[in-house]
Amino acid sequence: MFIEPFINNEFLRLSLAAGILVAVTCAIAGTFVVLRGLAFVGDALAHGVLPGIATAMLLGVSGIFGAAVGALVMMGGVSLVSRRFRLSGDTAIGLLFVGMLALGVMITSRSRTFVGDLSRILFGELLGVNSTDLLLQLLALVIVAIIAFVSRRPFLLLSVDEGLANTSGFSTRVFHNAMLTMIAITVVASFQTVGTLLVLGMLIAPAATGALFARRISTMMLIATLVGSASTYIGLLISYHFNLAAGASIVLTAVFIFAIVATFTEIKKSLTDRQTDEHEHQHSHSGAHVR
Amino acid sequence: MTKKPLKKLASVFALITLASCSNSTETVSESTQTTASPEVELPVVVVTYSVIGDVVAQLVGDKAVVNVLIPDGQDPHEFQPSAKDIEALNNAAIVISNGLDFEEGLEDVLENVINLGNKVFMVGEHITVLKTKEADDHEHDHGGVDPHLWLSPGTMLEMLPALTSALSDALGIDLANSSVALTTNLEELDKEIQQTISGLQDCNLVSGHDEMGYFAARYGCQIIGAIIPSFTTTSEATAGELADLKKLIDQYKVAAIFTGLGTNPAVADQLAKELGIKAVTLSTHYLDGANNYQEFMLRMVTQIAEALK
Numbered sequence: 001m002f003i004e005p006f007i008n009n010e011f012l013r014l015s016l017a018a019g020i021l022v023a024v025t026c027a028i029a030g031t032f033v034v035l036r037g038l039a040f041v042g043d044a045l046a047h048g049v050l051p052g053i054a055t056a057m058l059l060g061v062s063g064i065f066g067a068a069v070g071a072l073v074m075m076g077g078v079s080l081v082s083r084r085f086r087l088s089g090d091t092a093i094g095l096l097f098v099g100m101l102a103l104g105v106m107i108t109s110r111s112r113t114f115v116g117d118l119s120r121i122l123f124g125e126l127l128g129v130n131s132t133d134l135l136l137q138l139l140a141l142v143i144v145a146i147i148a149f150v151s152r153r154p155f156l157l158l159s160v161d162e163g164l165a166n167t168s169g170f171s172t173r174v175f176h177n178a179m180l181t182m183i184a185i186t187v188v189a190s191f192q193t194v195g196t197l198l199v200l201g202m203l204i205a206p207a208a209t210g211a212l213f214a215r216r217i218s219t220m221m222l223i224a225t226l227v228g229s230a231s232t233y234i235g236l237l238i239s240y241h242f243n244l245a246a247g248a249s250i251v252l253t254a255v256f257i258f259a260i261v262a263t264f265t266e267i268k269k270s271l272t273d274r275q276t277d278e279h280e281h282q283h284s285h286s287g288a289h290v291r
Numbered sequence: 292m293t294k295k296p297l298k299k300l301a302s303v304f305a306l307i308t309l310a311s312c313s314n315s316t317e318t319v320s321e322s323t324q325t326t327a328s329p330e331v332e333l334p335v336v337v338v339t340y341s342v343i344g345d346v347v348a349q350l351v352g353d354k355a356v357v358n359v360l361i362p363d364g365q366d367p368h369e370f371q372p373s374a375k376d377i378e379a380l381n382n383a384a385i386v387i388s389n390g391l392d393f394e395e396g397l398e399d400v401l402e403n404v405i406n407l408g409n410k411v412f413m414v415g416e417h418i419t420v421l422k423t424k425e426a427d428d429h430e431h432d433h434g435g436v437d438p439h440l441w442l443s444p445g446t447m448l449e450m451l452p453a454l455t456s457a458l459s460d461a462l463g464i465d466l467a468n469s470s471v472a473l474t475t476n477l478e479e480l481d482k483e484i485q486q487t488i489s490g491l492q493d494c495n496l497v498s499g500h501d502e503m504g505y506f507a508a509r510y511g512c513q514i515i516g517a518i519i520p521s522f523t524t525t526s527e528a529t530a531g532e533l534a535d536l537k538k539l540i541d542q543y544k545v546a547a548i549f550t551g552l553g554t555n556p557a558v559a560d561q562l563a564k565e566l567g568i569k570a571v572t573l574s575t576h577y578l579d580g581a582n583n584y585q586e587f588m589l590r591m592v593t594q595i596a597e598a599l600k
Contacts, residue, residue: 009534010565011558109371120555127528128557130564192557239530246530 005240011127015236018129018193019250021137022202023228028141028148029186030207031220032179035159040090041078041180042203044097045187046122046196048074050104053121053191058107063121064136067191071184074100075177124195126246127239133192140189147182151175156217194247201251202228209258212265227257334462337383339394340367341578342441342587343414347387349473349583350455354464355384361394363577366553368524371396380404385461387454390415393438395523410461417453418446421504437522442575443505444481444588448474480585484592485510491599495545497536499554500524502575515539518562524553533562540566547598549573571598 006012033042052070053063074096081092148155154175157165165172183203190199210223235250334355338344344359351357358379361370367389372380377400380386388394388401390413405411421437440446455470488494494512496503500519507514516536519526540548540562547569550559556572563570573594574587581587 005530005534009530009537011533011537011561012530014561015530109365109373123527125528125555125557127530127533128555128559128561130557130561133557236530240534241531243529243531245527 001241002237005237012236012240014129014131014134015126015246016232018134018137019126019232019236020229021134021141022190022194022199023206023232024225025137025141025144025186025189026199026202027206027210027221027224027228028144029182030203030224031210031217032148032155032159033183033203034207034211035217035220036179038179038183039200039204040093042183042187042200044078044093044100045071045074045184046200047097047104048100049188049191049196050121051100051107054104054107063191064188067188067196068184070100071188075180075184079177120195121191122195122197123245123247124191124193124198126193126250129193137189137193140185144182144185147178147185151178152217155179159217194250198247198251201254202231205251205254205258206231209254209261212258212261227254231257334384335379335382336385336387336458336462337379338387339389339397340576342576342584343387343389345578345584345587346441346447346473347454347458349476350451350466350469351458351462351464352469354466355458355462358383360397361577363579365577366524367393367576368395368553370394372400376400377403381407381409383409385410385412385458387412387414389413389438389440391420391436391438391440392523410457412454412457414440414450414454417450419449421508435522437501437504439502439522439575440505441584442503442588442591443509444477444484445509446505447584448477448481451477476585480588481509484588487592487596488512491596494595494599495543496595497540497545497548498573498575499550499552499559500526502551503549513543515543515545518548518550518554518559528555528558533558537562537566540568546600547571549595549598552576569598 006016033039049067049070052066052068052073054066056063056066056069077096078089078092081087081095082089085092087095154165154170154172155178157168157170158172158175158179162172165175186203187196187199190196190202194202206224206227207220209227210220214220214223231250231254235253236246238244238249238253239246333353336347336351336355336357338347338357338359340361341359341363344357348357360372360376360379361367380400381404386401386404386409388397388411392398393415394401401411415436415438418440420440422435440450451470451474455466458464459466488510494507494510495515496507496512497515498517501514501517501522503512503514506512516539518528518533518536520532520536539545545568548559548563549571550556551573552575556570559570571594573591574581575591578584578587581590
């Protein structure tokens with residue numbers, strides 16, 4: 001019931017492997033997304049790659065190139081708009097996000113050769129991954145891991161205290177862009193597997209779960225990896241046993257795990273709070289007694 | 292822009308077999324594309340998708356202009372009309388639509404057209420509708436009706452009298468002669484498909500979504516299952532259904548998986564690879580380069596026959 005589906009079906013093993021690779025990649029990138037508050041950028045990238053993918057398919061080139069170009073345009077545009085026109089980052093992202101999404105819809109809606117549709121790009125087709133997709137996802141993981149490892153200190157400073165990062169000799173602009181690139185690679189690579197929209201769930205939910213109680217970045221990444229991988233496994237089982245869409249099942253599991261862990265941490269916190277309250281209360285009581 | 296070599300081969304074959312077809316079909320395919328000539332104002336018939344569009348075009352000949360709304364390559368299940376499309380629908384002498392929840396993105400628009408008092412001919416109202424999924428021992432609740440009625444010339448023959456009179460009324464022209472010609476033509480096509488399929492040892496079909504119902508019912512094929520077990524492509528494949536399908540394909544020794552519009556080819560390819568069988572892309576929802584309905588059907592039948600041989 002928990003193992004045989006994977007033993008009997010190669011496609012499920014491939015899906016699981018791809019899902020876990022996505023989970024690890026997302027754990028690394030997602031930790032910084034959550035700490036630095038870049039979820040909206042991630043969302044924008046997830047939609048921003050659409051026109052790129054659609055155009056690539058029209059031209060008959062691999063969608064991944066189109067996705068990469070789309071992501072570059074998105075990041076460049078956001079940076080340009082927010083720098084040149086003194087608009088907040090939010091506004092710039094929102095502007096580009098909607099613009100790129102609309103462009104993607106326009107390209108796909110009127111093309112006569114585009115067989116397929118937006119929902120398949122947004123939600124991927126995890127159950128159809130092949131070994132090439134796995135290799136690509138592995139490559140993305142390696143690149144993301146290298147970026148994160150090389151820039152771990154600047155990334156940490158950027159995430160915790162941008163002011164401090166400014167004074168410590170790092171170019172915040174360079175490393176901010178490096179971080180965006182890392183997120184973009186994660187999103188772009190995922191479009192064949194969980195899809196560009198659901199990857200957002202994998203970027204945020206496991207890392208947010210880690211952020212609930214992890215004190216160190218490495219612990220947070222480890223928890224995010226575990227939560228992400230467990231969500232992939234549980235999600236695929238749900239898809240198998242209850243005939244539900246695979247990608248959505250996985251992401252919903254991840255969000256559900258966050259909810260459970262958050263509830264438990266809240267209960268635990270309120271219990272310890274009460275204990276300290278009682279402790280203090282007793283203390284003051286005994287103090288009064290002495291007096 | 293990629294054309295599969297197999298498709299090309301098949302259409303060449305179809306062309307040869309069609310050489311004997313009536314010459315009415317030639318004028319037809321032209322009128323599908325051309326807009327009204329400036330001198331004579333011809334009435335305009337708007338048909339939602341190209342397969343039925345060609346049948347209508349063969350029927351009206353050069354007496355009306357046939358405009359097809361959903362371009363080939365777009366998924367008719369998910370097509371969203373533009374403002375100009377809606378204008379064309381509102382101005383048409385008559386609109387021909389599938390009518391069985393096929394053009395899901397057009398439903399509201401078509402309703403408005405009817406409310407405006409325009410004539411809309413729903414093909415689905417004039418045929419024997421397939422309601423449940425056939426030959427599937429699983430109890431998936433997909434509900435609804437099968438809209439893929441054009442995949443059997445038998446069904447086309449069934450609705451032809453009603454279509455002829457609806458068009459005659461709306462356009463004010465007599466179509467009796469072309470209706471008779473088309474009937475003969477479709478009957479020949481029907482026989483030809485019958486011959487090809489009965490030449491197969493067994494005709495066990497696995498398709499992208501549940502689209503082969505009318506075809507299977509007409510020609511004695513058995514539907515084993517589909518990647519997306521739903522009458523529409525707006526659903527998604529699930530791990531459980533894929534695993535079930537894998538078992539069934541094994542059990543019935545199905546020789547090929549037919550995919551196409553709306554199914555991610557990756558899923559079919561992966562499943563076919565795992566089972567050591569072929570995955571064949573089939574054009575089932577639009578003419579896709581075929582010159583007419585007959586050619587479209589024969590190409591599909593040739594592909595099926597080759598893959599299941």
